[in-house]
Amino acid sequence: MKIATWNINGVNSRIGHVLDWSAKNRPDVLCLQETKCVDARFPLGKLRSAGFEHIAFHGEKAYNGVAILAKYPIEDLQKNFPGDEADALRRLIAATINGVRIVNTYVPHGTAFGTDKFTFKLDWLARLRAYFDDNFDRDDKVLLCGDLNVAPHETDVWNPRLWADKMHFSKPEREALLNVKRWGFVDVFRQMNEEPGEYSWWEYFHHSFEKNRGLRIDHIWTSPALAELCTDCWIDRAPRALEKPSDHAPVVAEFSI
DNA sequence: ATGGTCGGTATCCGA
Numbered sequence: 001m002k003i004a005t006w007n008i009n010g011v012n013s014r015i016g017h018v019l020d021w022s023a024k025n026r027p028d029v030l031c032l033q034e035t036k037c038v039d040a041r042f043p044l045g046k047l048r049s050a051g052f053e054h055i056a057f058h059g060e061k062a063y064n065g066v067a068i069l070a071k072y073p074i075e076d077l078q079k080n081f082p083g084d085e086a087d088a089l090r091r092l093i094a095a096t097i098n099g100v101r102i103v104n105t106y107v108p109h110g111t112a113f114g115t116d117k118f119t120f121k122l123d124w125l126a127r128l129r130a131y132f133d134d135n136f137d138r139d140d141k142v143l144l145c146g147d148l149n150v151a152p153h154e155t156d157v158w159n160p161r162l163w164a165d166k167m168h169f170s171k172p173e174r175e176a177l178l179n180v181k182r183w184g185f186v187d188v189f190r191q192m193n194e195e196p197g198e199y200s201w202w203e204y205f206h207h208s209f210e211k212n213r214g215l216r217i218d219h220i221w222t223s224p225a226l227a228e229l230c231t232d233c234w235i236d237r238a239p240r241a242l243e244k245p246s247d248h249a250p251v252v253a254e255f256s257i
Numbered sequence: 258a259t260g261g262t263c264g265g266t267a268t269c270c271g272a
Contacts, residue, residue: 009272010264034272036265062265063272109272117271162258167272204272205261247263247272 001098001257003029005145005218006239007106007201007248011035011067014246015043019050021239021250028071029097030250031104033147035065042067054097058090066093066104066146073097081131091124098257100226101136105146110167121149125176129183138184141257142223147201147248149217150177152187155196156216168215186227188220188253193233200235201248209240220253229255 004027008014011032022030035042035057042057052069058079059065068074075096080088094103108124111117136142150173154160163169181187189198199214208214220233233253240249 013264034264062267062270111271203261204263206259244263 001029001100001255002027002252003031003100003102003143003145003220003255004250004252005031005033005104005147005220006250007033007147007218007246009034009036009246009248011065012037012041012043013244015046017239017242017246019046021236022050022052022069025236025250025252027252029102030069031102031145032067032069033065033104033106035059035067036062037065056093056095058093060090064090064106066090066106068093068095068097068102068104070095070097076101081127082135092128100141100143100255100257103131103142103144103146105144105148107147107149109149110173112167113170122172122176125150125173125180129180132180132183136183136223138223139225140223141226141229143220143226144180144185144222145218145220145251147217148177148219150174151215151217152177152181156199158197158199158213158215163215168217181221184224185221186224188222188227188230189216189233189235189251191227191230191233198235199249200251202240204247218248218251220251222253226255229257231256 057067110121200218202209202214
């Protein structure tokens with residue numbers, strides 16, 4: 001079973017890239033973030049034609065939005081945290097597919113230190129941890145993926161000294177994300193890859209991609225039980241080099257399921 | 258260490 005996560009930065013603007021990449025890489029599940037469209041504008045027909053018979057999505061006008069595209073049936077679909085208001089930002093969608101509980105998230109960016117949006121980011125990550133405490137068992141097959149908007153370790157940042165006090169790598173953000181990880185998650189990308197210089201996001205400017213000045217902020221984390229079944233995990237940089245790319249690259253994991 | 262660059266239904270905002 002091949003599961004991928006990709007912040008697409010506008011699913012309608014990037015539909016060609018999604019279709020091409022899916023045809024070539026044939027994921028069984030593709031989790032998208034930043035679809036940036038209301039449900040009525042979600043390109044359901046095109047994605048169904050691409051072989052994703054089972055699709056769940058949860059979007060809003062212009063911002064946020066998450067989706068799960070799958071070749072197997074989707075069970076126990078959940079949108080946002082239990083108890084969220086109906087108008088809460090669309091940042092989480094979860095489903096059980098082939099016995100794997102998949103939680104696809106677009107963690108808040110944070111915008112700037114000292115703002116309400118930064119507090120919202122830290123609070124959201126605390127809620128994410130509580131959500132796993134309340135609803136999940138480490139002995140089950142559990143997978144958290146998405147744009148987690150934090151690079152957890154120095155090897156996940158092209159220049160840790162420069163980024164030490166910047167958004168995505170500040171101490172409070174790293175601590176909040178590592179607190180989620182302490183639920184019991186295994187970072188399956190790091191389980192499979194120890195080398196530095198592997199990133200999933202590069203700024204659009206300063207030729208960041210060409211210089212490989214990026215951050216690893218898109219992740220696939222699993223429960224220990226599922227990590228044992230992981231056979232490979234990689235970041236596919238190819239779509240980031242295309243014309244009009246998303247600023248993020250897909251992260252892919254394979255499991256012997 | 259900056260200036261720059263995207264998408265959205267937009268002429269700024271969020272990233």
